[in-house]
Amino acid sequence: DTGVSQDPRHKITKRGQNVTFRCDPISEHNRLYWYRQTLGQGPEFLTYFQNEAQLEKSRLLSDRFSAERPKGSFSTLEIQRTEQGDSAMYLCASSVLGKSKQGANTEAFFGQGTRLTVV
């Protein structure tokens, strides 16, 4: 399968614990995004990487959140000292910069997401 892969699919954790999620993008995609989606809402942007550089972070991304993409391939999203409000679906997406087809630069392909439940 050559799509975006996320691990784990589900995570239940106690409040105050740290959690880490992994995303493997489509191999030739140089852009990687993290989004968060709560029930009944559309995804909200969290952060964006181009290759290994983190170029933008949303105000939603508090100090407890950190994302890395050390070699410009896979990415991790860590949440420290989890709170119940962090319960959500965390989605990773990838896209490729440089396609000549109009609009293709913004076409994002999503993974299946990691469902986080903080109890």
Add this chain to the structure above:
Amino acid sequence: TQLLEQSPQFLSIQEGENLTVYCNSSSVFSSLQWYRQEPGEGPVLLVTVVTGGEVKKLKRLTFQFGDARKDSSLHITAAQPGDTGLYLCAGARGSSNTGKLIFGQGTTLQVKP
């Protein structure tokens, strides 16, 4: 304040009926995409529209981008139970080249057999 407003938020129809979902904004987008999402899964890209007034068809689905690139619609003809899901519109702002998407809140469609 939602930058992209989708309507209706919920739609329950019988198999064979037609429906239209709207995605509206006061902002201009360089491109707009429609996704379909099933419970517990990530969104799946259906179509990208980039030109004002553009119409694209995908089998029984017709997508239109407004002339001013501020709104879009999705029309489904003869809906089937397999069309059930959450439909999301998402736009990329013209001022940014990051590919970051702004999503609407989604339209939940239920097609009953």
